[in-house]
Amino acid sequence: MTCSTSRKPASFDLDDPALRVAEATPLDLDLEIAVEPEPANKTRRKKTKGNEETTDGTNAVAPSTSTPGATARFTSGFSRWGGILLSSIGALVTMAAGLAAASLVENLFSRADWLGWLALGLASLAALALIAIVTREITSLARLRKLGRIRDEVARAERSKNERAARDVLVKLKALYRGRDDCKWQLARLADAEPDIFDADDLMKVAEQILMKDLDLQARAEIARAAKRVSIVTAVSPAALIDIGFVLVANLSLMRKLAVLYGGRPGTLGMLKLARMVLTHLTLTGGIALGDNLLQQVFGHSVAAKLSARLGEGVLNGLFTSRIGMAALEVCRPMPFRHLPAPAIKDLMSEVVKSG
Amino acid sequence: MKLSDIWDETRFAVEGLATYASETFEPTIRLGVTGLSGAGKTVFITSLIHNLVSGGKLPLFDVVTEGRFKRAYLRPQPDDDVPRFDYERHITDILKRRVWPESTRRISQLRLTIEFEPTGFWDRNVRGGKLNLDIVDYPGEWLLDLPLLNLTYAEWSAQTIEASRKSPRSQVAKSWHRILKKADPAAKADEPLARDHAEQFTAYLQSCRNERLSLSALPPGRFLMPGDLEGSPALTFSPLSLVAGTIYPRESLAGMMERRFESYKSVVVKPFFRDHFARLDRQIILVDALAALNAGTDAVQDLETALADILKCFRTGANNWLSSILAHRVERILIAATKADHLHHDNHDQLEAVAMRLTEQAMERAELAGAHVDAIALSGIRATREASVHQEGMDLGLVTGTPVDGEKIGRSAFDGKKDTAIFPGDLPDDPESLFDAATPKAGQNPVRFVRFRPPKPNKGPGGRAILPHIRLDRAINFLIGDRLQ
Numbered sequence: 001m002t003c004s005t006s007r008k009p010a011s012f013d014l015d016d017p018a019l020r021v022a023e024a025t026p027l028d029l030d031l032e033i034a035v036e037p038e039p040a041n042k043t044r045r046k047k048t049k050g051n052e053e054t055t056d057g058t059n060a061v062a063p064s065t066s067t068p069g070a071t072a073r074f075t076s077g078f079s080r081w082g083g084i085l086l087s088s089i090g091a092l093v094t095m096a097a098g099l100a101a102a103s104l105v106e107n108l109f110s111r112a113d114w115l116g117w118l119a120l121g122l123a124s125l126a127a128l129a130l131i132a133i134v135t136r137e138i139t140s141l142a143r144l145r146k147l148g149r150i151r152d153e154v155a156r157a158e159r160s161k162n163e164r165a166a167r168d169v170l171v172k173l174k175a176l177y178r179g180r181d182d183c184k185w186q187l188a189r190l191a192d193a194e195p196d197i198f199d200a201d202d203l204m205k206v207a208e209q210i211l212m213k214d215l216d217l218q219a220r221a222e223i224a225r226a227a228k229r230v231s232i233v234t235a236v237s238p239a240a241l242i243d244i245g246f247v248l249v250a251n252l253s254l255m256r257k258l259a260v261l262y263g264g265r266p267g268t269l270g271m272l273k274l275a276r277m278v279l280t281h282l283t284l285t286g287g288i289a290l291g292d293n294l295l296q297q298v299f300g301h302s303v304a305a306k307l308s309a310r311l312g313e314g315v316l317n318g319l320f321t322s323r324i325g326m327a328a329l330e331v332c333r334p335m336p337f338r339h340l341p342a343p344a345i346k347d348l349m350s351e352v353v354k355s356g
Numbered sequence: 357m358k359l360s361d362i363w364d365e366t367r368f369a370v371e372g373l374a375t376y377a378s379e380t381f382e383p384t385i386r387l388g389v390t391g392l393s394g395a396g397k398t399v400f401i402t403s404l405i406h407n408l409v410s411g412g413k414l415p416l417f418d419v420v421t422e423g424r425f426k427r428a429y430l431r432p433q434p435d436d437d438v439p440r441f442d443y444e445r446h447i448t449d450i451l452k453r454r455v456w457p458e459s460t461r462r463i464s465q466l467r468l469t470i471e472f473e474p475t476g477f478w479d480r481n482v483r484g485g486k487l488n489l490d491i492v493d494y495p496g497e498w499l500l501d502l503p504l505l506n507l508t509y510a511e512w513s514a515q516t517i518e519a520s521r522k523s524p525r526s527q528v529a530k531s532w533h534r535i536l537k538k539a540d541p542a543a544k545a546d547e548p549l550a551r552d553h554a555e556q557f558t559a560y561l562q563s564c565r566n567e568r569l570s571l572s573a574l575p576p577g578r579f580l581m582p583g584d585l586e587g588s589p590a591l592t593f594s595p596l597s598l599v600a601g602t603i604y605p606r607e608s609l610a611g612m613m614e615r616r617f618e619s620y621k622s623v624v625v626k627p628f629f630r631d632h633f634a635r636l637d638r639q640i641i642l643v644d645a646l647a648a649l650n651a652g653t654d655a656v657q658d659l660e661t662a663l664a665d666i667l668k669c670f671r672t673g674a675n676n677w678l679s680s681i682l683a684h685r686v687e688r689i690l691i692a693a694t695k696a697d698h699l700h701h702d703n704h705d706q707l708e709a710v711a712m713r714l715t716e717q718a719m720e721r722a723e724l725a726g727a728h729v730d731a732i733a734l735s736g737i738r739a740t741r742e743a744s745v746h747q748e749g750m751d752l753g754l755v756t757g758t759p760v761d762g763e764k765i766g767r768s769a770f771d772g773k774k775d776t777a778i779f780p781g782d783l784p785d786d787p788e789s790l791f792d793a794a795t796p797k798a799g800q801n802p803v804r805f806v807r808f809r810p811p812k813p814n815k816g817p818g819g820r821a822i823l824p825h826i827r828l829d830r831a832i833n834f835l836i837g838d839r840l841q
Contacts, residue, residue, distance in 0.1 A: 009804035011765045012745055012754060012777040019777055021743040021756060161705075193415030198701045202416055202830060209421045 086280060093286035097240050104239075130245045137252035144256075147264035150176075150334045158204045158338070166200035170207055173334060176263035177211065186210050205339045212335055219258055219333075220343050223325030226254040227318040227348065234285060235314030243317070244286045251278050251321060255328045262332040270331030277327055281320040288313050322348045382469075384488040385839055386635055388686075390496040391642030392572050392662060393565065393580065396694040397493055398457045400642060400736035402446040403823050404491070404832060405430070405468060410820045414829035419840040424473040426485070433467040433490065438632075441466035441493055450737065450810045451821050454758075462583035463494040463632060475841050487839055492632060496641070497577030499633075499666045501625045504575060509614040513595035520560065524654050525571070528563040532556040532594075541596045541610035550592050550612060554579075557594035570651035572662035578624055590620045633669065638835045640690045641666060645710050646698055646805040649783075649790060656790055660714050663691075667715060670727065688728045690834055691715050696826045697735035698805045699780060700742055700753030704826075706783035707733040713787040730834055735826035739808040743777050752779045757808035765804055772809060780805050 012019055101123055109116030150172055157166040174190070177183035190210045197203050230250050234243045255274060259265040266274070322345060329343070391397050407414055408428040419425045433440060441464040446457035468489045474480045504512060517536070520529040535556050539549070558579045564571040565580060574580060578591055585591055593616035596609065604610035643663065648655040670686055693711035696704055711731045740757035754777040761772030770776060781803035784790065816822035 008802075009765055009781040010752075010779045011768050011806075012779070014756060014775050014777055016745065016777070018747065019743055019745045019754070021741060021777075163701075193413065193421075196413055196824070196826075196829075197415060198704055198826065206415045206421060209418070210415075213422070 086283060089287060090279065090283040093240075093244075093283050097244060097286055100239060101241055126245070130249070133249050134252060137249070137256055141252070141256045141259060141265055144259050144265040145263070146267055147262075147332065147334055149267075151336055154204055154335045158201045161200045163198065163200045163203070166203040170194070170203060173207060173211065176334060182214070183211070186214065204335070208335050208339050212333065212340055215261055215333075216329075216340060216343070219261055219325075219329050220348065222254065222257050222261065223322050223329065223343075224348055226250050226325060227322040230321040231314040231318030233314075234317040235310045240286050244282050247282055247285050247317065247321070248278070251281065251324055254321070254325050255332075258325070258328045258332045262329075262334060264332070264334070266328075266331035274324065274328055274331065277324050281317075281324060284320060285317050288316065319345070381484065382486045382488055383839065384490060385836060386490045386492060386637045387835060388633070388636040388639040389491060389493045389642070390499065390639070390666075391694070392496045392644070392659075393459060394647060395496065395642035395644040396736055397460050397642055398446055399450075400640070400692075400694065400734075400828075401441060401466070401491055401493055402443060402450065402457060403736040403825055403828060405443050405466070406447055406823050407825065407828060408468065408470065408832075410822075411816070411818075412822055412825070413816075414832065416827070416829035417833045418837050419472050420829075424475070424840070426471040426473065428468055428470045431467045431469050431488070433465050435465060438492075439464045441491065450823070451813050454810050454812070456810060460493055460495055461581055463492065463628075465493070466491050470840065472840050479841075487836070489836060492636065494628075494632065495577065495581040495583075496662075496666055497574070497581045498625075498628055499577070499669045500573065500575040500662060501577045501621075502629070502669050503665055505621055505625060509610075509617040510598050510600070512617065513598055514600075516595040517597055524569055525564055528569065529560050532560040536595075536597060539596060539609065541598055541613075542602075542604055542608050545607055545609050545612035547592075549609065550594075550616075553594040553596075553613075554592045568651065570647050570655040571658040572648070572655070573658050573665060574662075575665075576620060578620070585624065589616055590624055593617050593620065629669075636686055638688045638690075639670070639686050640692055640831065640835060642692050642694045643711055643714065644695060645693045645707065645714065646695050646803075649710075649803055650805055653791065656714075660791070663715050686727055688835055689730075690831055691729070691731040692831060693731070693733045695735055695805070696733040697738040697740045697757075698755065698808070699783070700744075700755055701826075702753050703783045704733045706785060706787070709785075710783065710787045710790060713791070728834075732827055732830060732834075734828060734831055736828060737810060738824040738826050739811050745777070745779075754779050755808075757811065760807040760809055763806045765806055770806070778806050 014021075105116055105119045105123060108119045150169065153165070153169045153172070156162075157169050174187060177187060190207060193206050193210070194203070197206060230247055233246045233250075237243050237246070265271070326343060326345065326348070330337075389397050389401055406412065409430065414420045417425070430443065439462065443466060449455050449457045468491065470487045470489060472485045472487070474485045479485065507515070519525060520533070535552060539553065561574045561579050563569070564574055578585055582591060593613045596613060598604070598610060604614070606612075606615075641663070643659070645656075645659070648659045670689060691711055691714075693707050696707055699707060708731055711733065715731065740755035743754040743756050745752050745754055756775060756777040758772065758775050759770035759778070761770065763770045765778065768776075783803060811824060813821040814824065
């Protein structure tokens with residue numbers, strides 16, 4: 001502190017009108033008391049002005065390591081060719097699925113006209129419903145508040161050990177969950193612990209342990225449930241089109257549920273990543289379902305072989321869904337995984353198998 | 357062999373097996389709490405026990421925040437030959453009488469059992485989530501005796517006398533130097549004379565210790581902290597100015613002193629290290645950096661020397677008598693700058709930096725390989741609250757509390773009854789300047805820390821008193837958190 005030479009030790013009377021005593025530790029678990037003592041905050045801000053340069057110095061360095069754009073990207077030849085491969089397969093799958101539907105309708109037409117018309121009507125109705133559901137999921141996801149840069153701010157506060165930044169980001173975090181019944185108890189506990197903590201990293205640690213723990217568990221259950229559903233439906237569904245449609249709906253609704261759970265949707269970059277993952281998933285699901293006939297040729301027509309191939313297909317699709325769920329969890333969670341373990345595919349799959 | 361002997365042997369063997377079995381199912385961890393006199397050992401232990409036993413607020417103790425903490429309670433300690441830590445009296449002093457408890461004068465011990473919900477499958481179903489925490493409280497001065505083991509009486513005399521001739525020690529060594537000058541080492545041994553010497557020498561060490569000088573590196577440790585050995589021959593010796601190369605006869609004064617010095621090493625120093633120190637698993641070293649800062653650069657430098665000597669005890673290198681008797685190495689060492697509540701929290705980082713700086717060279721030299729070492733600023737019991745005042749265009753971060761009767765700051769003196777807000781001064785961002793004799797002008801300390809009385813107790817849920825603290829939970833988590841998984 002540059003001004004330290006002029007600041008001599010001194011004592012003050014407690015009746016001094018200029019004196020502001022910090023709030024006593026709130027002991028009862030009442031949310032209202034938890035509101036930040038604003039004047040104390042302001043004075044701290046002014047007082048540390050001398051420090052500003054040093055803290056800003058560390059801040060200036062920090063973002064370069066934390067923003068996703070600055071992280072090293074491995075742009076090997078594979079990703080470009082991989083993209084071409086995936087998109088061409090995707091196109092093929094879409095064509096094949098369309099062909100399958102068209103040939104089904106044609107087949108039915110050749111048997112009886114009314115069957116054909118019925119099938120056509122049902123197919124269009126299904127397509128319409130699918131489009132409606134997808135639109136609804138996407139719009140409700142878009143309506144949610146964007147989480148913005150809160151994750152970066154949490155990471156930066158923790159790294160720079162800047163207590164003021166940590167308290168600021170904590171206010172934003174608490175605002176995400178204020179008014180939610182399922183978070184009331186956690187917010188009260190956090191408010192109770194907060195005044196006794198003095199360090200940025202400790203504040204972030206306790207916030208993660210208290211706020212995120214139950215949300216993480218719920219998110220995990222949500223992902224497992226979606227994965228299970230996708231597994232079962234793709235294992236028993238008769239047509240590739242149904243697989244693709246169901247996977248699309250299940251994944252979109254999973255993403256929306258996670259975003260609602262954590263209090264906001266991910267930023268644009270996160271959304272793009274998720275969209276790409278979902279597209280890959282759809283392609284592979286369709287591909288496998290269509291390849292089913294091929295597998296039958298290879299493994300023979302016995303029921304057992306067909307059944308196991310179906311089951312394998314279901315498990316694989318469940319795996320893809322849980323992978324997307326985890327990626328969505330990571331971009332929706334307002335704090336990075338630091339003090340709580342990030343869920344692993346292994347745990348999720350055992351949960352899926354257990355309950356399935 | 358008599359039948360009763362066989363019976364005894366069998367019983368011992370069975371008891372040994374039983375201990376082994378109970379260790380498997382109820383793991384025990386020995387936590388050493390040490391620090392030089394006045395560092396706050398007793399307060400730290402009392403607050404630790406109180407906060408664990410009566411459900412204090414410990415948000416940074418993971419097992420509590422994760423909701424896996426069930427309860428903690430005191431149990432009879434396993435070692436019958438060590439005094440019990442008098443928790444009940446200390447907590448009454450603090451809560452009822454609002455005075456600080458009596459300081460540690462000897463080794464004492466207490467067993468605390470923590471029940472918790474383990475995370476692992478094996479632990480949850482087989483071990484059952486219990487941890488015995490044996491807290492061993494001993495004076496840090498005793499650790500300063502370790503270097504004596506490698507010294508002869510003549511070497512030790514020469515070193516001690518030389519140190520006492522330097523300022524600031526020379527100011528308080530005058531009366532001891534007078535008797536030292538008169539003494540003839542070759543004269544016939546005489547018990548009253550030896551006692552005179554020992555008394556003068558002890559008085560010299562004690563005045564080095566008091567608040568004005570606040571020096572720390574003052575071996576032999578038992579002269580200041582005699583424990584139950586007060587007045588015994590092993591403590592009745594002192595350095596003499598010996599002539600190098602001369603061999604003094606056994607019955608001369610020097611011969612007697614030398615014999616006693618040797619027996620001090622073998623009956624006092626070695627048994628302590630063997631029976632208590634060597635069995636520790638975790639260690640917290642409390643450091644009262646603020647008292648040293650109050651007294652000035654000499655005290656700070658002396659504290660650094662003392663801490664370096666203390667940390668040498670944790671070195672497990674070769675050529676060390678200690679390493680041969682150490683059952684295992686201490687796994688975690690926490691260096692804690694205590695009394696952080698005397699400062700506004702804006703200054704805690706600086707205090708931590710001072711603690712780091714005090715110990716960093718020693719830590720490097722001590723090759724504490726394998727042990728986790730950390731430094732924090734803490735306060736076992738938080739006696740103050742924070743406040744701020746706007747003055748001359750700046751905001752000052754203050755601490756408010758009840759200063760102890762007789763404390764002074766500037767021209768105002770305190771009576772121990774009235775609450776007051778104190779601005780203790782700012783610690784420098786660069787701790788180096790505190791170690792450099794050139795920076796602070798004499799008599800014009802940049803900082804002045806006032807001692808406060810224990811806080812008025814807060815009532816928590818359930819009507820039990822809550823002891824506020826600063827980072828006590830973080831310290832506990834560092835020291836034992838890994839064993840509560």
